[in-house]
Amino acid sequence: MEEPLPVPIDSAVDEQNAIVQTPVKYISKVDYVSNVNVFNGVRFIFEMGFKLKVKPLTISTAAIIFHRFFKGELQRNHYDYYSIGASCIFLASKVQNEMHIDLRDIVNTAHATLHRNAGPLSMGEKYISMQDAISQGELFLMRFMRFNIEAHELPHKYLMTYYNSLRTWIYPEDLTDVPLLKAAYAFLHDFHHDPSILNYKAHQIAIACLYLALQVYGVQVPHTDEEDGQLWYLVFDPELSREKLWEMLDNIMTMYNVNPTQQYC
Numbered sequence: 001m002e003e004p005l006p007v008p009i010d011s012a013v014d015e016q017n018a019i020v021q022t023p024v025k026y027i028s029k030v031d032y033v034s035n036v037n038v039f040n041g042v043r044f045i046f047e048m049g050f051k052l053k054v055k056p057l058t059i060s061t062a063a064i065i066f067h068r069f070f071k072g073e074l075q076r077n078h079y080d081y082y083s084i085g086a087s088c089i090f091l092a093s094k095v096q097n098e099m100h101i102d103l104r105d106i107v108n109t110a111h112a113t114l115h116r117n118a119g120p121l122s123m124g125e126k127y128i129s130m131q132d133a134i135s136q137g138e139l140f141l142m143r144f145m146r147f148n149i150e151a152h153e154l155p156h157k158y159l160m161t162y163y164n165s166l167r168t169w170i171y172p173e174d175l176t177d178v179p180l181l182k183a184a185y186a187f188l189h190d191f192h193h194d195p196s197i198l199n200y201k202a203h204q205i206a207i208a209c210l211y212l213a214l215q216v217y218g219v220q221v222p223h224t225d226e227e228d229g230q231l232w233y234l235v236f237d238p239e240l241s242r243e244k245l246w247e248m249l250d251n252i253m254t255m256y257n258v259n260p261t262q263q264y265c
Contacts, residue, residue, distance in 0.1 A: 032114050033115070056185070059189070060188075090138050108121055155206040159181075163184065163210060174220070181213075194251055204237060208245055208248035212252060
């Protein structure tokens with residue numbers, strides 16, 4: 001069997017940069033005000049991120065902060081998911097150095113997302129109230145996490161590194177017109193809607209997203225055989241069990257069956 005030839009580095013880098021730097025396309029028609037739940041709290045963050053044109057890393061950071069807060073907060077019903085969500089993306093924009101985002105952008109975008117048919121929010125009592133809620137929410141989140149905002153590592157860098165390795169193992173013709181990296185990134189971003197993402201290590205999540213993308217497009221990694229235990233991902237994590245991998249895959253796929261109008265925690 002012939003060994004696969006390496007993909008040209010320049011084309012690989014161009015593809016990766018395009019995916020990483022492109023804002024997440026997330027268009028939602030959910031009535032957030034009438035359907036208040038944790039799932040829609042993250043959906044709200046994604047939609048705000050799309051409108052603000054922030055980096056995918058910023059949206060992922062905001063979603064992780066959101067899940068960390070509501071996982072640790074026993075009295076979650078005392079907090080407004082959308083105010084916290086807006087505070088999360090405001091805080092995440094600072095963590096990821098999105099210097100073009102200011103509090104006014106957050107307030108106006110949050111209001112427009114919650115009240116789709118309403119006009120621009122004028123400077124008045126409602127604007128000031130919303131501004132204070134988001135600003136105070138940001139401070140509250142930082143105190144809640146003891147100012148350790150980046151404690152939860154993101155999978156993105158692992159996803160890129162593992163993908164770069166995989167594409168040197170796979171025959172180039174098997175990757176022709178196959179958006180493997182784009183699909184893996186899509187699975188990764190969708191997984192951020194589920195609080196269970198906090199249960200796994202960043203590199204394990206990256207493996208799961210790549211594994212699912214390979215399965216969806218029917219791409220085989222040469223010289224591997226699942227029946228014989230020759231699994232490509234064991235190169236990256238020898239201790240990752242098949243059971244844990246399938247558990248992650250199941251959680252990712254569950255996201256596509258969630259009804260945003262129903263309660264989901």
